[in-house]
């Protein structure tokens with residue numbers, strides 16, 4: 055078995071690295087790091103446009119929708135190179151795969167090229183105050199009224215809603231049906247009257263980004279929908295089939311370069327720091343226990359990467375993709391948590407000092423990594439729920 059890339063793929067990696075060296079300046083990175091709080095700035099938009107012009111966004115999407123009709127592995131390689139420097143070029147989360155699979159021709163023509171050009175960004179409107187792990191209990195209602203739906207409800211943790219152009223919304227369209235069956239997905243412009251976005255701050259507070267890109271996000275949102283009238287053409291897929299459309303998109307979105315790098319970069323941050331720093335009269339890089347633990351974490355990091363590549367390869371070859379994304383969504387965030395536990399063992403109480411504290415190491419990056427690692431075990435499907443999916447879909451066990 056050959057785990058290597060083809061010469062053409064190696065050349066693509068080099069081409070991307072060269073582009074990054076020439077175009078991703080510290081100023082662009084500083085602006086992009088604020089993107090989560092403030093939305094994309096002009097430098098970031100210009101960079102994303104250049105990346106799109108090179109044909110590097112949605113490489114595997116069909117040509118008629120602006121993609122290259124190319125390989126999913128190529129797309130992964132490009133995403134990985136950019137994710138390493140903190141630039142996300144993944145497309146639009148779950149939205150794009152779901153539109154490709156279930157969208158009408160008109161929706162594909164409208165959304166996909168605009169996603170590629172960075173003009174459309176989705177906020178994922180699934181979770182509600184009473185429907186998180188048990189998402190199928192969601193209460194947000196969409197009622198058909200002639201050529202429209204009228205939507206009412208509340209969403210929680212809608213992470214990019216404050217800069218998104220569209221809401222990728224899950225709502226109940228048939229309250230009488232069994233709970234998984236009366237749900238539909240809608241693609242709703244954020245500027246539709248009746249939508250209100252309020253910030254919801256997480257335990258990450260408001261970190262600066264001194265070292266890498268490994269923070270979790272500080273801001274997410276609550277979204278309120280009050281008598282939001284949308285054309286019936288906003289529905290994605292068939293009415294009441296939204297559970298299946300949404301689950302497929304989410305499963306695909308759980309795998310990919312940026313997601314695995316989120317965990318692995320925390321690992322690399324601590325390894326790089328330990329290699330270059332003494333601490334309180336102690337040289338951690340020469341301590342056998344620290345070396346042993348960091349080597350073990352690095353091995354786990356390679357497993358994260360291989361799991362991601364296996365999923366990519368399955369998608370590439372049209373294979374059945376059922377539990378693999380869930381398995382990764384367990385292993386990778388938990389690797390992140392193990393990494394941050396190691397950080398707290400190596401740095402002791404200093405690992406808890408956040409940015410702003412005079413004694414904070416690297417302006418608190420490791421403290422934020424500890425908090426961010428715990429978040430990644432919850433967002434996009436918690437590890438407990440993912441384990442249950444592996445048990446059912448991977449091991450064929452009965453529903454619990």
Ligand SMILES: Cc1cc2nc3c(=O)[nH]c(=O)nc-3n(C[C@H](O)[C@H](O)[C@H](O)COP(=O)(O)OP(=O)(O)OC[C@H]3O[C@@H](n4cnc5c(N)ncnc54)[C@H](O)[C@@H]3O)c2cc1C
Pocket residue numbers: 177178179180181183185186187188210211212213214256270271274429432433434435436437438439
């Ligand atoms: C930073 C962040 C960003 C997020 N971004 C988004 C977003 O953009 N869009 C969106 O829609 N959602 C988003 N979420 C929401 C996320 O998907 C939910 O938080 C998650 O599904 C868990 O739901 P909950 O918070 O309501 O917890 P609960 O459902 O109340 O669960 C609490 C705990 O109990 C466990 N648990 C619950 N049921 C079971 C069970 N049957 N078996 C075993 N354990 C169980 C869970 O695993 C969890 O650990 C985000 C969350 C976070 C933290």
